[in-house]
Amino acid sequence: MPGIGYRWRGGPPLSIEDYRRAARRALPDMAWAYVDGAADDQVTRRDNELAFRRWRLRQRGLAGVRAPDLSVEVAGERLALPIVLAPTGIIGMAHWQGDLAAARAAEKAGTRHILSTGSSYSLEEVRDATSENHWFQLYPFGDRVKVGELLDRAAGAGFTALFVTVDVPVRGNREAERRAGMTVPPTLTPGRLLDVAVHPAWWFNLLRHKRISAVHYAEGARTLSGAVEAVRKQERYMQTDLDWNDLAWMRERWKGRLYVKGLMDPEDAARAVDVIGANGVVVSNHGGRQLDRAPATLEVLPGIVERVGNRGEVLLDGGVRRGVDVVTALALGARAVLIGRPYAYGLAAGGEAGVTDVLRILREEMTRALILMGCPSAAELDGSWLLAGMGEA
Ligand SMILES: Cc1cc2nc3c(=O)[nH]c(=O)nc-3n(C[C@H](O)[C@H](O)[C@H](O)COP(=O)(O)O)c2cc1C
Numbered sequence: 001m002p003g004i005g006y007r008w009r010g011g012p013p014l015s016i017e018d019y020r021r022a023a024r025r026a027l028p029d030m031a032w033a034y035v036d037g038a039a040d041d042q043v044t045r046r047d048n049e050l051a052f053r054r055w056r057l058r059q060r061g062l063a064g065v066r067a068p069d070l071s072v073e074v075a076g077e078r079l080a081l082p083i084v085l086a087p088t089g090i091i092g093m094a095h096w097q098g099d100l101a102a103a104r105a106a107e108k109a110g111t112r113h114i115l116s117t118g119s120s121y122s123l124e125e126v127r128d129a130t131s132e133n134h135w136f137q138l139y140p141f142g143d144r145v146k147v148g149e150l151l152d153r154a155a156g157a158g159f160t161a162l163f164v165t166v167d168v169p170v171r172g173n174r175e176a177e178r179r180a181g182m183t184v185p186p187t188l189t190p191g192r193l194l195d196v197a198v199h200p201a202w203w204f205n206l207l208r209h210k211r212i213s214a215v216h217y218a219e220g221a222r223t224l225s226g227a228v229e230a231v232r233k234q235e236r237y238m239q240t241d242l243d244w245n246d247l248a249w250m251r252e253r254w255k256g257r258l259y260v261k262g263l264m265d266p267e268d269a270a271r272a273v274d275v276i277g278a279n280g281v282v283v284s285n286h287g288g289r290q291l292d293r294a295p296a297t298l299e300v301l302p303g304i305v306e307r308v309g310n311r312g313e314v315l316l317d318g319g320v321r322r323g324v325d326v327v328t329a330l331a332l333g334a335r336a337v338l339i340g341r342p343y344a345y346g347l348a349a350g351g352e353a354g355v356t357d358v359l360r361i362l363r364e365e366m367t368r369a370l371i372l373m374g375c376p377s378a379a380e381l382d383g384s385w386l387l388a389g390m391g392e393a
Pocket residue numbers: 034035036048086087088089090116117118137165261284285286287288289317318319320338339340341342344
């Protein structure tokens with residue numbers, strides 16, 4: 001695979017799972033626990049993935065499908081494939097190119113990246129490094145003046161859609177991270193230092209590029225003390241009692257398209273669209289990183305699609321690892337999916353080229369699946385393409 005500076009054990013990665021293994025090898029334990037981990041016992045994180053495997057796909061023969069059209073419209077943009085790169089904070093932990101690599105790879109693939117409030121690169125840096133208008137994710141911290149300033153910056157830098165994440169009123173219990181020493185500040189033991197030492201490329205890039213922080217939270221966030229300060233601020237700013245009035249204020253304040261990310265209940269989704277005036281919702285449990293034992297996103301998707309109807313766009317994330325997963329989500333009514341960890345694995349293993357390759361794999365898998373199903377386009381996918389599975393895979 002050209003451009004990926006990583007020696008693959010046993011050949012180049014063929015699947016997202018291969019990329020996961022490559023990422024595991026590329027990252028020290030601390031960074032791996034952050035990128036791959038989830039909350040508590042990681043039940044919801046596992047359920048997200050398993051839920052896709054319960055469905056079986058209808059297979060129509062002799063349908064004459066040659067090149068299925070994967071394109072969908074999201075937030076007023078025609079995307080070449082129904083896969084958007086989810087917001088991931090401090091993703092410079094996976095690879096120093098972080099958000100810049102993600103945004104560039106997304107636009108090369110004809111889709112979009114959603115820049116996190118907790119990103120490793122600023123809104124303006126992403127704007128300067130890309131040619132498309134990307135989308136911004138907001139963590140609605142309590143201080144409306146600061147939120148307003150950030151929204152003005154995002155609009156000024158050409159970000160066209162806002163994704164307000166509402167499932168982090170408090171941080172999930174990421175035990176795996178804490179066990180690995182990913183505390184604030186990091187807890188460094190001789191064993192952990194040794195682990196970092198056996199990943200010299202990661203360590204070197206960390207020191208050289210200093211991209212392990214949340215730059216929107218603190219000036220000078222790129223020094224270690226700045227990074228610690230940024231994470232502390234991020235925690236301090238969390239608004240535990242966030243409510244619908246806050247969301248209404250954000251809807252009023254942001255003039256572009258607005259989506260609510262992290263809703264899991266049909267009533268909430270309908271309220272966001274019908275009462276608040278959101279353009280859509282992202283059905284998400286934060287990849288199982290927040291409330292463990294929340295249901296799998298795919299499980300609650302049909303109820304939300306039914307309740308929202310065609311009044312808002314319903315997107316989904318959590319556990320998408322194969323092209324057939326995307327097909328299943330769309331058949332159950334999602335307009336598109338977001339992926340988080342899959343591109344973080346690509347990033348960890350190969351920087352921008354790794355993210356590009358992850359998107360290629362999912363595109364090829366999805367194209368092949370639609371040809372085999374005899375389905376001409378992503379737009380045609382609906383419940384008639386699904387059969388209840390025979391239980392767990
Ligand atoms: C390392 C990491 C950081 C994340 N940071 C954010 C964030 O800053 N804002 C946000 O809304 N969601 C964040 N998420 C959640 C993702 O946007 C997305 O909901 C989730 O990763 C989807 O599940 P998947 O990883 O199984 O694809 C993060 C996820 C990961 C893995």
